[in-house]
Amino acid sequence: NNGEVLLDVSNLHARYGKVEALHGAGLQVRAGQIVTVIGPNGAGKSTLLNAIMGALPTSGSASGSVKYLGQELSSMDVEDRVARGLCLVPEKRELFATMSVEDNLQLGAYKRKKNGEANYMDQIDSVYALFPRLLERRKQAAGTLSGGERQMLAVGRALMAKPQVLMLDEPSLGLAPLITKEIFHIISELRKTGVATLLIEQNARAALQVADYAYVLEMGEPVMEGPASELAANKQIIESYLGFA
Numbered sequence: 001n002n003g004e005v006l007l008d009v010s011n012l013h014a015r016y017g018k019v020e021a022l023h024g025a026g027l028q029v030r031a032g033q034i035v036t037v038i039g040p041n042g043a044g045k046s047t048l049l050n051a052i053m054g055a056l057p058t059s060g061s062a063s064g065s066v067k068y069l070g071q072e073l074s075s076m077d078v079e080d081r082v083a084r085g086l087c088l089v090p091e092k093r094e095l096f097a098t099m100s101v102e103d104n105l106q107l108g109a110y111k112r113k114k115n116g117e118a119n120y121m122d123q124i125d126s127v128y129a130l131f132p133r134l135l136e137r138r139k140q141a142a143g144t145l146s147g148g149e150r151q152m153l154a155v156g157r158a159l160m161a162k163p164q165v166l167m168l169d170e171p172s173l174g175l176a177p178l179i180t181k182e183i184f185h186i187i188s189e190l191r192k193t194g195v196a197t198l199l200i201e202q203n204a205r206a207a208l209q210v211a212d213y214a215y216v217l218e219m220g221e222p223v224m225e226g227p228a229s230e231l232a233a234n235k236q237i238i239e240s241y242l243g244f245a
C-alpha cells in the first residue's frame, strides 16, 4: 500500500507501576487504510491504543515515539492529539446516558467549538448518513439505545471531531453477530470518506476480513505483521486465532 504514512509508532513501551505491558511495539497507518491489531486477551492491545492517544490511566506511563504526519506527539496531551487528527473510541463507550443522541454527538465536536470553529457541527450530516438509525433516534436518550446503536453513537461522536485516524477498541465487544456484521460494514464504508482506521479486535476473523494490513501482538510484543489477507491465510494464524470454521 502506497498511501502517505499518517501514524508512525515505534519502540513504544508502556508500564503500569512496575509491570511493563508493552515492550517496544510499533505500527504504521497509511492514508485510506484499515489497520488491525489482533492478539489474545491481555496482550496489550488496549494499552497500545491508549498509549498512542496519550490516554493511559494515571497508574500507567509510556515511552517511545508516536509520530503523526512526521510530527512527534509523545509529549502532547490528549486534547492536542485530538486536535491533530487522532481520535479513540474506548472499549467503555463513555456515552452520556441521559443526554440525547444529538447532544452526545455535539459533545464530540466540543473541542472544535471551543476553538471557535464556526462550522464545528459540519460532520453531523455525514454521521447521520453513515448511521441512519442515529438520525431516527436523535432526540432519544442515549441510555435507551441498543448495544449496537450505542456503539454507532460512540463512533459517530468520535467522527464529529473530524479525525484522520480513528482508533477503535473492540467495537464488536458484547454485540450479537448480526450487529457486529453491521458495525464492520460501517467501518469499511468509513474508508470511503477518507478516514483511516486502527482497529483492535478479539474477533480476529472479522478484523482480518475488513482490514488492509494487520499486526499480531502477543504479551506486549509484535510477533507478526503483513497484509490482512495474507495473515488470514497463514497456517499459524488460523490455528491460533481463527479456529477451524
Ligand code: ATP
Pocket (backbone or CB within 6 Å): 016, 021, 039, 040, 041, 042, 043, 044, 045, 046, 047, 048, 057, 059, 060, 202
Ligand atoms: P483485553 O482485550 O483483555 O483488553 P488487551 O490486549 O487489550 O486485552 P491490555 O488491556 O492492554 O490488553 O492489558 C495488557 C496488560 O496490562 C495486562 O497484563 C493487564 O493486566 C495490564 N493492565 C491493563 N490495564 C492496567 C491497569 N490500569 N493497571 C494495571 N495493569 C493493567
